[in-house]
Amino acid sequence: MKAKNGKLFFRGLHIPDKKERSKEIPIAPFEPDEVSIPLKQHIGAPAEPVVSVGDEVKRGQLIGKAGGLISANVHASIAGKVTAIAERADGKGGTCIHITIARGAGGDDYLPPLATPSGEEIAERILQAGIVGMGGAGFPAHVKAKPPVPVDTLILNGAECEPYLTCDDRLMREQTEKIVRGAKYLAVALNAARTVIAIEKNKPEAIARFEETELEVVKLKKQYPMGSEKHLIYCCTGRKVPLGKLPADAGVCVQNVATAFAVCEAVELGKPLFERVVTLSGGGAQTPKNLLCPVGTPLSALLNEAHATEDAAKFVAGGPRTGTALTGANGVVTKTTSGFLLLTQAETKPDSSTPCIKCGKCADVCPMRLLPMQTAFYSAAQEFELADKYGGVRSCIECGACSYICPARRPLAQAIKTAKAALAPKKGGNK
Amino acid sequence: MNPIVSVSPHVKTGRTTKHIMLDVLISLLPATAAGIVFFGYEAAVIVLISLFSACATEFVWYLLREKIWRDPKATLKKFVKQFDFTSAITGLLLALCLPANLSAWYMPLLGSIFAVGAVKMLFGGTGRNIVNPALTGRVFLFISFTAMTVYPAAKFGAIATNGWEQLVTGPTQLGNLLKGEPTLSALDLFLGTGVAGCIGETCKLALLVGGVYLCARGVIKWYLPVLYIGVTGLFAVALEGFDFAAFLPSILSGGLFLGAIFMATDYVTTPKSTLGNVIYFILLGLLTAGLRKATGIEVVSFCILLMNFTVFLIDLAIKARPFGYRREKKRAKEEKR
Incomplete structure (x- = not known):
């Protein structure tokens, strides 16, 4: 239409x-030799493992069962043998149980169409x-x-x-x-x-x-x-x-x-969700790509694929506005990893912040019509209730527009997230 | 190599405070040039004294505060890195609202030291001052020296009345207007020809060019100075018993354009939210026209200074109204349904 x-x-x-x-780069399949599939790739409770070490699994076989109403099943993304079920760092500062599968023989195990x-x-x-x-x-x-x-x-x-x-x-x-x-x-x-x-x-x-x-x-x-x-x-x-x-x-x-x-x-096809398209890009990636990756693909394998330049200074899982900066290429691709970006120093501009000049540009770009500078001001003083009253913390969608535009490079989005976390137990939005 | 870790967003705009302040300096150039053309080399000397002493004040203050004697080289490097041209703007703005009177050479010097030292640095530097430094410097000079009330006239005479004859001295046009004496034509007031006044305030054309540049670069919002000037003009008309002939002379004479475009729009001393700014500028316009009528002298600088103190109250009165917000009554009604 x-x-x-x-x-x-x-x-x-x-x-x-x-x-x-x-x-303009078509989607190409990417086939790693080993995958580590996290059991928590979604909002909600983590899935519970239903396989054990040494099991032969087929592609698409259920390996993690949803652990509650707000949870999701996890399936094997390659056929092979389960070599480890262990708690591992996810590269984002947290840990989670990962099921590691080494590639081996075995077909597909799909649901009936x-x-x-x-x-x-x-x-x-x-x-x-x-x-x-x-x-x-x-x-x-x-x-x-x-x-x-x-x-x-x-x-x-x-x-x-x-x-x-x-x-x-x-x-x-x-x-x-x-x-x-x-x-x-x-x-x-x-x-x-x-x-x-x-x-x-x-x-x-x-x-x-x-x-x-x-x-x-x-x-x-x-x-x-x-x-x-x-x-x-x-x-x-x-x-x-x-x-x-x-x-x-x-x-x-x-x-x-x-x-x-x-x-x-x-x-x-009855095919469970075990692979997704990941954009490999950023100024630090010499060969940008769009890859169809099995869930659990190690980011270090993608890093080799991207041919990182010397000045790649920041690894980001997801987009540059809302994604997570990684402590290194030790994470894996999950169901929600839309991109793996290698950003250079010049792109990320990690300058130190200067005093707020109260220009109001953060409020001018806030799509939720909040006042981020007020939040940052009260948040710095630990007055989170006031931060919500004057700045509107609870309705923030964490898009990061305020931090992007700030001429003083102040970490506004960070201040709002801090305030939001401090106010978290009381739900219900800005009234 | 350890990658940098920080909270999102991971990309930022390239435009920093320094760029914005440089834009403000550039936008003041036409008015400075016009001042030098109209008032001669004396104007240039005043501007230079003021600029230099303003920057020097910040320099000395910074070095003392950072204890230069501990590590001179590192401190100097740090100063250069953090210098954001705000002191230069303060110095230039202060010079632009002084008379081009070389016999009072000490005025730009003292004014700049007061403006940068007492008004800005004492409160913590950029972004922390409560009132506009340049304006406070001017007010400080105004209440301290009689030289602030004598204005040399422009080198060029008025086009409409005197041809191109040179005027030696002249009362300010606003003074004439407020006393009910005849003023120059609107065109002369707009171009600054034959107008006596401060270095930067007479040529409205040059100020307007600077203002348009600021709006185009996204530094100020066009509607705020327009609101201030418009409200002042209309309220002056209303005070004169709805005599619309008073509109143009009252907005074109005195320091209203300089104040509205460059002084009142100073980020630090205006409310943070758009709504707050609109309220602030309307109140400013009403106050300016009212006080002008009541006192018979130019009060733009006093009005802005007075309103600077209300910014805190305006900010406290305004709360965020997020996207999807519904008023209490409306929400109750909808929930009943």
Whole structure:
């Protein structure tokens, strides 16, 4: 269907997207010899291991069972032998149980394909296949597929507003049909009347591919953070998600395009979610790539693949705006790793901060219309309640726009996150 | 090699405080040039004295505070790294609101030392001052020296009345306006020809060029000075019994343009939020027009100084209203449904 223009939201940022490095490189499969699959790759409780050391596993076999309602199954991403089940550092400062599998002989162990599934069956399949939101947050998709209140609109998030990342762009261009079918299955499960795919205008090829299908396409202006759920919903439907409420309360469900692709494969092929597209890019990567990696691929293997330059100073899992800086290439690819970026010193600008000049630029770019400088001011004095009262901490979406624009290089997003963590036990948003 | 670890975001804009302050300095160049053209070399000397003494004050203060005698080389390096041109702006702005009167050469010197030393550095340096340093320096000079009330006239006469004859002395046009005496034409007031006044305030065209540059570079928001100037003009009109002939002379005379574009928009001494800024600038406009009428002298600097003290209160009154926020009443209504 012909693409319509989406709305704009108030404030936000315009940043160079730097996608041209990996935009035209097709997705290539990557096959590591060994994978270490973490049992917690999602929001919620970690999965519980159901295999033991020495077991032969097939690709797609269940190795970790969901440990609660908000949790997700974990499957073997290569066929081989389980060599270790141990607690390991995840490279982000935490630890988690990893199941290590060495590549060996063995076929695939998929679920039975569904021919004409009902909504119930699709939701059940999403749960079995261990599908989580693949945009970055990793919220278990089966929870979203069964909203507590009726939903009438499904939005596929193809905004990909993070700089450098091109994994969703490539997927949308190469797997258009499967994404459309995946969207249909999701719509059936949700009983949603309207399905929209939202794409930023800096991906004209992807927009053109979807215009050929019957899906409703919305072109969005390049504005950061367009990929944020609340802003995407506003720009596509004009609805505002009330503070402290879920998108379902506005009658909308948002899923990433990669999630829709995974749903399609899970329904039609019975393939659980055990691999994803990872963008390998950044100024420190000499050979940028888009790789289809099995979950658990060690980042050190990707580092070799990227041919890092001398001046690569920062390793980031995910996008440069919301991703996590790694202590080294000792982490692994998870279901939510959209990119592995090698940033140079010049790109990250790790300057020390200077005094706040109260220019108000952070408030001018805050998509949630908060006052980050007030939060930082009160947060520094440990007055977190006041920080919330004047700055609005609880409704922060942690997009990092304030830290990006700050001319004094002050760690505003960090101050807000600190305040948010301190206020965490009291839930309910800014009233 | 250990990679750098920090909280996201991992990319940042290249524009820092130094770039912004350099932009402000550049935007003041047209007004400085116009001042030198209109008032001759005396203006240039005043500007240089003021600029130099302002920077020197910060330099000396910094060296003493950082205990230079411990490690002179490292301290000097640190000074160069942290110097962000704010003192240069203070010095230049102060010079622009002084008369080009060489016999009072001590004024820019004392004013700059007071502005940078007592108003800025004493409170902790950049970003920590409560009031605008340059303005406070001017007010300090105004209440200390009679030389601040004598303004040499421009080298060029007014186009409309005197042709290109040279005026020797002249009362300020705002003084004339407030006393009800005839003033120069609006064009003369706009160009600064034949206007007596401070070095930088007479040529409104040059100030406007600087202001447009600042807006284009995203340093200030265009609507804030417009709001200030507009509200001042309209309130002056209202005070004159809705005589709209008073609009142009009241906004074009005196230091209103200099104050509105460069002084009042100073980041540090204005409220943090956009809403707060709008309130601040409207109040500023009302106060300026009202006090001008009541006192009969130029009060732009006093008004901005007074309003600087209210910034804290305005900031306390404004709370974040996040995206998706609903007022109590509306929320109660919706939840009932």
